[in-house]
Amino acid sequence: MNAEHLTDCASRRAHRTAAARWLAGQAFRKAVEWHDLAALPAWVCADAARLDAWALHAGAWLHADRLRRCIDGRTLEALCVDLGAPAFAALLADDPAAEVPALPASWPAWLRDEGRACLLASIASGRLRAGVQLALWPGLSPVTPGTWPAGTAAAIVAQAAVFLTAPVGARPEARP
Numbered sequence: 001m002n003a004e005h006l007t008d009c010a011s012r013r014a015h016r017t018a019a020a021r022w023l024a025g026q027a028f029r030k031a032v033e034w035h036d037l038a039a040l041p042a043w044v045c046a047d048a049a050r051l052d053a054w055a056l057h058a059g060a061w062l063h064a065d066r067l068r069r070c071i072d073g074r075t076l077e078a079l080c081v082d083l084g085a086p087a088f089a090a091l092l093a094d095d096p097a098a099e100v101p102a103l104p105a106s107w108p109a110w111l112r113d114e115g116r117a118c119l120l121a122s123i124a125s126g127r128l129r130a131g132v133q134l135a136l137w138p139g140l141s142p143v144t145p146g147t148w149p150a151g152t153a154a155a156i157v158a159q160a161a162v163f164l165t166a167p168v169g170a171r172p173e174a175r176p
Contacts, residue, residue, distance in 0.1 A: 012038070018045045028131030036128050041157070043119060043164075044132055050164075051136065052112065056082055057160035059115030064091050075107060082108070087163040115160075117143050121153035 019040040023029045043054045060067060060083060068091075070076055080088040116136075120143040123129040133140060 015040075015042060018042075021045075026131060026135045028127075028134060031127055031131065036125060039123070039125055039128060040132075041119070041123060043157075043161075044136070054119060054157075054160060054164060055112045055115035056108075057087065057115065057164055058118040058156055059111035059113070060087075060091055061156045061159045062114055062118050063111065064094070068092055068094065078108070084163065090163070113140060116140055117147075118153050118156050121147065122157040 016037045019037045022045045023032055023037070023040070043051060046054065060079065067076075067079065083091065117140060120129050120133050120137075120140070123132060129143060133143060
């Protein structure tokens with residue numbers, strides 16, 4: 001065995017341990033099977049502040065076209081602070097679509113709720129998705145797989161993860 005394989009095994013074991021600890025305190029734990037431990041996303045085990053950041057990032061990437069067309073300087077400045085400069089720059093790097101709806105006035109809460117729905121949609125197991133939603137965001141409208149095109153939620157969560165999983169100071173720089 002090589003060092004990379006051992007690191008990968010240790011990382012998976014640490015993830016399953018964190019998932020098991022998180023699930024131990026949840027009402028739906030008895031419905032969870034062994035394979036669900038590996039399928040539980042890492043963001044589920046995050047503290048409330050980190051989970052809020054995940055939701056905001058996922059919501060921002062989900063609605064990147066709307067944000068690219070936004071001309072309200074206060075909104076953009078607040079979003080830059082909330083996302084961090086590298087993520088904000090990467091988000092705005094592409095050209096916006098021709099026609100997109102404007103952001104709602106309550107955009108911070110709206111983006112977080114949209115991000116929460118996206119995070120939940122990235123969980124393939126319906127049983128696990130429903131349990132995580134009940135545990136974390138019981139007031140959120142139910143998320144069903146048919147709401148999202150295949151792979152869309154997972155791709156958005158992966159994009160958000162680029163800026164949320166790297167250690168502070170080692171975050172990727174935005175592409176020009």
